[in-house]
Amino acid sequence: xxxxxxxxxxxGPTPAINASLAGVVKGLLDSGNFGEIYGSLRxxxxxxxxxxxxxxxxxKNDDSFLSRLYLTPAMYLGSCRHxxxxxxxxxxxxxxxxxxxxxxxxxxxxxxxGNDSMDTAAxxxxxxxxxxxxxCFAGIPKTIDNDLVLTDHTPGYGSxxxxxxxSMLEMAHDxxxxxxxxxxxxxxxxxxxxWLTAASVLARNEYNETPQLxxxxxxxxxxxxxxxxxxxxxxxxxxxxxxxxxxIRDKEGNYIAATKAKADKxxxxxxxxxxKVLEHVVxxxxxxxxxxxxxxxxxxxAGHISSKADxxxxxxxxxxxxxxxxxxxxxxxxxxxxxxxxxxxxNIEAVDVSQVANAAKSxxxxxxxxxxxxxxxxMIAYIKPLIQGEVALTYKDGLPEYLNISHLV
Amino acid sequence: xxxxxxxxxxxGPTPAINASLAGVVKGLLDSGNFGEIYGSLRxxxxxxxxxxxxxxxxxKNDDSFLSRLYLTPAMYLGSCRHxxxxxxxxxxxxxxxxxxxxxxxxxxxxxxxGNDSMDTAAxxxxxxxxxxxxxCFAGIPKTIDNDLVLTDHTPGYGSxxxxxxxSMLEMAHDxxxxxxxxxxxxxxxxxxxxWLTAASVLARNEYNETPQLxxxxxxxxxxxxxxxxxxxxxxxxxxxxxxxxxxIRDKEGNYIAATKAKADKxxxxxxxxxxKVLEHVVxxxxxxxxxxxxxxxxxxxAGHISSKADxxxxxxxxxxxxxxxxxxxxxxxxxxxxxxxxxxxxNIEAVDVSQVANAAKSxxxxxxxxxxxxxxxxMIAYIKPLIQGEVALTYKDGLPEYLNISHLV
Numbered sequence: 001x002x003x004x005x006x007x008x009x010x011x012g013p014t015p016a017i018n019a020s021l022a023g024v025v026k027g028l029l030d031s032g033n034f035g036e037i038y039g040s041l042r043x044x045x046x047x048x049x050x051x052x053x054x055x056x057x058x059x060k061n062d063d064s065f066l067s068r069l070y071l072t073p074a075m076y077l078g079s080c081r082h083x084x085x086x087x088x089x090x091x092x093x094x095x096x097x098x099x100x101x102x103x104x105x106x107x108x109x110x111x112x113x114g115n116d117s118m119d120t121a122a123x124x125x126x127x128x129x130x131x132x133x134x135x136c137f138a139g140i141p142k143t144i145d146n147d148l149v150l151t152d153h154t155p156g157y158g159s160x161x162x163x164x165x166x167s168m169l170e171m172a173h174d175x176x177x178x179x180x181x182x183x184x185x186x187x188x189x190x191x192x193x194x195w196l197t198a199a200s201v202l203a204r205n206e207y208n209e210t211p212q213l214x215x216x217x218x219x220x221x222x223x224x225x226x227x228x229x230x231x232x233x234x235x236x237x238x239x240x241x242x243x244x245x246x247x248i249r250d251k252e253g254n255y256i257a258a259t260k261a262k263a264d265k266x267x268x269x270x271x272x273x274x275x276k277v278l279e280h281v282v283x284x285x286x287x288x289x290x291x292x293x294x295x296x297x298x299x300x301x302a303g304h305i306s307s308k309a310d311x312x313x314x315x316x317x318x319x320x321x322x323x324x325x326x327x328x329x330x331x332x333x334x335x336x337x338x339x340x341x342x343x344x345x346x347n348i349e350a351v352d353v354s355q356v357a358n359a360a361k362s363x364x365x366x367x368x369x370x371x372x373x374x375x376x377x378x379m380i381a382y383i384k385p386l387i388q389g390e391v392a393l394t395y396k397d398g399l400p401e402y403l404n405i406s407h408l409v
Numbered sequence: 410x411x412x413x414x415x416x417x418x419x420x421g422p423t424p425a426i427n428a429s430l431a432g433v434v435k436g437l438l439d440s441g442n443f444g445e446i447y448g449s450l451r452x453x454x455x456x457x458x459x460x461x462x463x464x465x466x467x468x469k470n471d472d473s474f475l476s477r478l479y480l481t482p483a484m485y486l487g488s489c490r491h492x493x494x495x496x497x498x499x500x501x502x503x504x505x506x507x508x509x510x511x512x513x514x515x516x517x518x519x520x521x522x523g524n525d526s527m528d529t530a531a532x533x534x535x536x537x538x539x540x541x542x543x544x545c546f547a548g549i550p551k552t553i554d555n556d557l558v559l560t561d562h563t564p565g566y567g568s569x570x571x572x573x574x575x576s577m578l579e580m581a582h583d584x585x586x587x588x589x590x591x592x593x594x595x596x597x598x599x600x601x602x603x604w605l606t607a608a609s610v611l612a613r614n615e616y617n618e619t620p621q622l623x624x625x626x627x628x629x630x631x632x633x634x635x636x637x638x639x640x641x642x643x644x645x646x647x648x649x650x651x652x653x654x655x656x657i658r659d660k661e662g663n664y665i666a667a668t669k670a671k672a673d674k675x676x677x678x679x680x681x682x683x684x685k686v687l688e689h690v691v692x693x694x695x696x697x698x699x700x701x702x703x704x705x706x707x708x709x710x711a712g713h714i715s716s717k718a719d720x721x722x723x724x725x726x727x728x729x730x731x732x733x734x735x736x737x738x739x740x741x742x743x744x745x746x747x748x749x750x751x752x753x754x755x756n757i758e759a760v761d762v763s764q765v766a767n768a769a770k771s772x773x774x775x776x777x778x779x780x781x782x783x784x785x786x787x788m789i790a791y792i793k794p795l796i797q798g799e800v801a802l803t804y805k806d807g808l809p810e811y812l813n814i815s816h817l818v
Contacts, residue, residue: 013583042588074582081587162807167707169808173483174422174710176817178490179451184706202808207815238818293705297593298576301583304714307807387807398571398716398796399578399611406616408585409647 002035003107010043010113013074014156016314023318043080073303119357125331139333146195151335158310158386161199168203187275191247200243210241217247308389344385411444412516419452419522422483423565425723432727452489482712528766534740548742555604560744567719567795570608577612596684600656609652619650626656717798753794
């Protein structure tokens with residue numbers, strides 16, 4: 001009797017995580033060595049409750065299911081933020097899960113997510129090994145933050161980067177129309193790593209120099225230096241766009257957003273992100289027209305402007321995970337190993353998932369300009385291949401035709 | 410000797426205003442009765458300085474100029490916010506302009522813009538008539554706000570509406586992934602009219618009921634009622650999305666944003682838009698997970714998700730303006746007269762531009778639900794045709810290939 005499989009998704013949404021789900025499903029179907037494919041609703045919490053849907057049936061009943069799943073943003077299976085405890089001291093969840101795996105004749109469990117999810121995959125693989133289970137546990141990376149170690153980059157990052165760069169270019173068109181000096185501060189996601197903010201650099205082209213300034217959380221933010229930077233750029237550029245990470249901190253490690261919010265002692269921390277604070281700084285200290293824009297949630301769900309390169313890689317990372325499982329491997333994460341920037345080439349490999357769990361990758365300091373207000377050519381060469389290609393999205397009534405997610409509503 | 414023409418753009422940017430510019434240029438070229446086509450840089454202020462570029466040359470030198478212009482967001486010619494004075498008391502600008510028109514052998518002046526720009530077109534036409542000039546002055550409407558009178562809707566609105574509805578649908582996918590109750594407040598542009606916020610309703614489909622609540626500035630906003638609305642919807646829906654206009658006001662006419670900002674006496678008005686204020690209200694009064702998103706500038710420049718219906722109409726409004734000018738008409742604005750919702754049909758007509766100038770059109774109160782927190786089927790039937798169709802944008806290095814605007818930099 002063929003073994004069944006469970007696939008689950010966890011962490012924050014991306015436009016590419018469902019492409020990885022489609023990749024795993026396609027891998028399992030192409031292999032022919034597996035039975036039922038279950039989708040666990042809302043990550044590992046759904047598995048604990050045996051809250052499954054049959055992905056096998058969905059594919060059987062709808063020829064277009066996988067191709068539409070590939071294009072649908074956020075998590076088709078829902079998500080959770082549930083961390084498994086240490087099995088040495090608290091093994092209740094593990095006993096329960098392995099009973100459920102046994103009852104459902106599970107041979108493999110695929111977890112698509114970020115480093116918290118990789119922690120879950122690692123713990124399950126270790127516990128499974130400890131109790132002599134032959135179930136394979138596989139991790140498939142995703143996060144728009146691009147902060148996972150042991151992989152060149154993470155699926156979801158390229159699509160978020162394409163959205164950010166496109167929006168920055170379009171805002172440049174918006175900005176240039178008036179003949180008066182202006183500063184536009186654009187706040188971009190990334191609390192601890194500057195990968196997403198760095199992607200704004202791709203908006204520069206033969207006619208557009210914006211964003212002229214880019215601030216990442218990897219370098220301590222200095223307000224005086226920022227004011228000087230803006231003044232200096234304004235002396236040669238009429239319209240400035242400044243890309244700033246939500247997570248910029250001063251040299252004491254205090255978030256710029258929080259510092260300023262605390263200062264007014266009214267508990268308005270929720271009212272002032274880094275962009276708003278810097279807008280205020282520019283108005284007070286420079287007195288030029290200034291506005292701030294927070295790109296916000298659309299960065300992680302704008303499926304209509306997904307990067308084809310990104311979705312294809314996401315799918316492949318899921319597909320290849322099945323092959324490793326077929327070879328009996330457990331406790332791994334599929335990863336991208338870049339072999340060349342231009343032409344862009346890469347291999348998919350498997351890395352030890354326990355080494356990915358709970359680790360985080362920052363932007364290398366030598367990819368940030370010495371002045372701390374821009375990124376280098378190495379950074380551009382790194383990001384550029386990841387936003388290439390557009391997806392063939394269909395539209396219905398003028399809107400993207402995504403998969404029905406009423407099972408989550 | 411054929412007469413030359415000037416085309417100018419003014420007001421705030423839209424993804425469709427360059428399609429109107431392309432339409433005027435194409436109309437003039439197809440007619441064959443006109444000489445040089447000048448683009449006045451930064452609206453009427455460019456004309457006052459004879460700051461022209463030759464659109465004729467740009468078309469001659471680049472076969473793809475018009476098709477790419479059609480797709481490029483914001484103003485290819487730049488913009489201004491310059492209002493002409495009353496010519497009865499201050500005619501300096503007028504004398505100067507008509508001298509410039511004469512010197513450049515101008516036969517027609519086309520102004521693409523909102524109601525301030527229509528004021529300029531109207532005044533120039535009246536002054537021209539007064540001094541016996543035979544120059545024709547034409548207005549072509551644009552504004553994402555959709556608040557011009559005497560036209561069914563305005564170019565730019567459909568594309569902004571498509572961006573808003575698409576983003577709302579994608580944020581619904583983002584919102585549904587967690588199993589915990591949440592409220593997402595989305596602040597949408599429109600200080601005085603709720604047309605853009607109303608467009609969020611199009612995100613609803615067979616699986617998505619969000620936004621469950623929609624608040625427009627046409628109805629006085631009541632905080633108590635809002636809290637009740639949210640509580641009531643939360644009793645039947647786990648994840649709420651609330652669409653709210655930036656311009657909502659209480660029954661005394663005070664902006665919700667400003668009221669709250671004033672309350673803390675720290676001059677932080679710039680820190681709190683309506684969305685942030687309502688986020689705070691929900692957190693304090695309901696205690697559920699809440700976040701706010703301001704769609705901000707991308708609403709008016711996201712050319713990558715333009716509505717084809719919108720760009721086509723924008724182009725046609727420009728094209729048809731030339732025909733009226735050829736018939737010697739001056740002091741008009743081309744306008745859309747809808748003849749049917751479904752199938753959607755319309756005619757282009759010419760209306761008196763002086764009647765459009767400085768007037769504004771609000772959402773009819775009977776298109777807002779009696780509860781004041783939603784819009785009606787009539788509203789949906791009105792907006793739906795305007796977001797139909799996608800544009801065939803080309804991409805270069807992974808980003809939309811817009812026209813080079815280095816002449817504005």
